[in-house]
Structures are given as C-alpha cells and as structure tokens.
Amino acid sequence: MSVTHPVTHAAHPAPAVYDSPGFRALLRQDPQAADILYGEARRQADSLQMIAAENFTSPAVLAALGSPLANKYAEGYPGARHHGGCEIVDAAERLAVERAKALFGAEHVNVQPHSGSSAVLAAYAALLRPGDTVLAMGLPYGGHLTHGSPANFSGRWFDFVAYGVDAETGLVDLHQLRTLARHHRPKAIVCGSISYPRHPDYAAFREVADDVGAYLVADAAHPIGLVAGGAAPSPVPYADIVCATTHKVLRGPRGGMILCGAELADRVDRAVFPFTQGGAQMHTIAAKAVAFGEAATPAFASYAHQTVANARELAEALAGEGFTVLTGGTDTHIVGVDPAGLGVDGRTARGRLAAAGIVLDTCALPYGDGRGIRLGTAAVTTQGMGRGEMTRIAGLFAAAVREDAGVQARVRELAAGFPPYPS
Numbered sequence: 001m002s003v004t005h006p007v008t009h010a011a012h013p014a015p016a017v018y019d020s021p022g023f024r025a026l027l028r029q030d031p032q033a034a035d036i037l038y039g040e041a042r043r044q045a046d047s048l049q050m051i052a053a054e055n056f057t058s059p060a061v062l063a064a065l066g067s068p069l070a071n072k073y074a075e076g077y078p079g080a081r082h083h084g085g086c087e088i089v090d091a092a093e094r095l096a097v098e099r100a101k102a103l104f105g106a107e108h109v110n111v112q113p114h115s116g117s118s119a120v121l122a123a124y125a126a127l128l129r130p131g132d133t134v135l136a137m138g139l140p141y142g143g144h145l146t147h148g149s150p151a152n153f154s155g156r157w158f159d160f161v162a163y164g165v166d167a168e169t170g171l172v173d174l175h176q177l178r179t180l181a182r183h184h185r186p187k188a189i190v191c192g193s194i195s196y197p198r199h200p201d202y203a204a205f206r207e208v209a210d211d212v213g214a215y216l217v218a219d220a221a222h223p224i225g226l227v228a229g230g231a232a233p234s235p236v237p238y239a240d241i242v243c244a245t246t247h248k249v250l251r252g253p254r255g256g257m258i259l260c261g262a263e264l265a266d267r268v269d270r271a272v273f274p275f276t277q278g279g280a281q282m283h284t285i286a287a288k289a290v291a292f293g294e295a296a297t298p299a300f301a302s303y304a305h306q307t308v309a310n311a312r313e314l315a316e317a318l319a320g321e322g323f324t325v326l327t328g329g330t331d332t333h334i335v336g337v338d339p340a341g342l343g344v345d346g347r348t349a350r351g352r353l354a355a356a357g358i359v360l361d362t363c364a365l366p367y368g369d370g371r372g373i374r375l376g377t378a379a380v381t382t383q384g385m386g387r388g389e390m391t392r393i394a395g396l397f398a399a400a401v402r403e404d405a406g407v408q409a410r411v412r413e414l415a416a417g418f419p420p421y422p423s
Ligand SMILES: *Cc1c(COP(=O)(O)O)cnc(C)c1O
Pocket: 053, 114, 115, 116, 117, 118, 120, 144, 146, 192, 193, 194, 219, 220, 221, 222, 245, 255, 256
C-alpha cells in the first residue's frame, strides 16, 4: 500500500505501524487525513527526534489510545462516577493507579490529568489560594511555563518568586534558594525544570521547605521515567506532591499524573475533578496502565540506564566537537549545549540541525541573553541506538552546524538503521 506524502506529494509506502484494518479504512474514507498521519510517521522515522520531551510509545500503548475506550464518558473516580456503564473502564483506572503506586512507591496516585500542565494546575489548586507566594525556578533558567510565566495561569494567579542557577556552574544555587525562602516565606516551593540536566537535591529542597513551613511540589515531568527505571533518585519520599507527565522518558501516552501521600489524596482528587477537569480520558488512562506495566519490566530499567549512558556519551562527544556542555555534563537524558564555540547561537544552530534532519529545541543559557540548544536521548535510545551511535550523532551535529554538504543523507542513513516501529 502506498500513499501520497502530504507535503512533498511523493508516493511512499505506508508505515507498518498503520498496517491495520482501522487505518486501511481511514485511508479509503479520508485519504487527506490519512496522508497527514502517514507523512508524520515517515518524518519521525526519517529524521532524528532529539527533542528532550519526546519518545516513541509502543504499539501496545498506541493500540489502547486508538481503542473504543475513547467513546466512554467517566466523570468522577472508580466506583463513584457520574455516568453509568463505567464498570469496565473503572477496572482500567484501578489498574493504572495500582501499577503506578507500585512502580513509584506512592501512597496515592491520580492518573486523570490530561497533561503535565494540568497536573501542575491541580497541584496548585490542592495546596494554594490565589495570591499565595510560590518559589520556583525562573523561566530564564529552565523553569516551565507553569512555574510563574506571566503568559500562564500560574503567573497571573500566584505571586511567583524565581530562584536561579549559578552562572558559573549552571547548578541550582541552594544558598540563594534558602535566602529567598526565608525572605519571601512562600506557601510552596517547586523543584523541577524543562532543561536542567542534573538531579535536583530533593533532600535539600525538603529541608528548605520545612525551614519556612512551605509545601514542596516536585514537577518531575522529565525525570519520572528515569525514576521508574531506577536510573534517577525519586522525589516521592521528599515532596508533598509530585507532578509528572506520562509521555516523556516514561514512554506512555500524552498525559499527566499526580503522586502524593494519603493525607493529601482527597484534596488532590478534588483538585483534578471537578475543580480543573471534566470527564477522564479513559483510552489514555488504559494506555497509561499499559505503559506502567512496560515500565515495571527489567527491559525498561535497562532502557532508562542506557538513555542516561547515551546522554553522557553524547555530551562528551559534543564537547569534543567544540560545543560547550552546560553544567559540564549530564545525569539525565537531557544535554544542554552552547554552540557559540562553532560561531553560531542556539537559534541558528537549531535551524541548521533541522535542515539536516536533527530535530531539537533551543534553551535558556544561565549567562547572557543568547540561547543554547537542548536535546534528549529518550527517543533515539528507544530506537535501539547505543554509545557508538551517539559518537556518530555528535559528528553529524558539528557537520550540520557547519552546513557541510551531504549531512542530511548521512542522518537519514543513520535513522534508517533504527526504525522506531517494526516494519
Ligand atoms: C513537559 C513539562 C510540563 C508540561 O507538560 P505538558 O504535558 O506539555 O503540559 C510541565 N513541567 C515540566 C517541568 C515539564 O518538563
């Protein structure tokens, strides 16, 4: 079966991940929409996905997402729904909750947040009143929009104070954190970032929070998958509430979740539904259960460790190519680099890398106004790439930034050896 590429209009074979009766019916019924779905799968397979927040979910997770559970309305929680006919989807939500509790050693888990941002909104709703003071990493240092951006509900409804990182080392300045906490007496302290490549010192954050009587919220959207695989320390024993996504390193469906102790369980559940959300997305919750099942396997633990080993290898190889590696390395799947050594800023580098088929983001730099680039190894590690490929990727990076001829073909050749879905 072959379809027309939605952008280039060239004919190409349908990706094997769509070789199902459902997708064949879609192709017959709506070729225009099918072309877009097929074209995106092709794009993902033909280029290198190095956006730190992205990954490839398994065919099993995709099957749950595309299932008739998408039809079910289920406001409320298992055993206490506002709709009839929820007995089966209740089992899906109970399975997701039980698996997540076991995976993370949490007393309570809410798997309903539609996204990481929805999880953070609900965490604030559970703990805070509008106008309360919150201490979080500043956006110029890697804080998320939900950590006080004026363009986000968080910055509008709460009084955010920003802590930063040391300009020299790029590491969280715990002395500054403590000083700001004592001065501003926040109701909550948020630890977590979109680009920080090191583990937060959760014990130190807990101590500062206790010192000023603040709640500690860990926004572990990025590292929670590494935590599941035993490749990163867990915030669960330290934070009052842990917010997370299920689609980053954790490799599940696009969505969020909240972990907390038994004493906050009711407040968190009411903050999710009915305070900030309506009906739960039961197909996504079933897919979360499938992903938690996968994440509990030894295969996932080796994936998580390999993801970090690959990021370390890549950081080292990029330094060898003349890039400045932020914080001098990484403990996670994230690598931040300043490409200034190759004569360009982050925005220019991102454009040249995209033209070569290496897809990634820019990021804040702890010094000056320029941008760096942020990349992650979660997706390429799912594809089966190892340390040898990381060295190759670093060479391709430098070649792409220098705009050498023929880089795109070399990137495609590398990607072609590691198809994200079996064909
Ligand atoms: C990704 C991320 C989020 C938001 O997740 P979405 O699903 O995009 O809403 C929130 N906080 C942090 C730290 C993140 O990295």
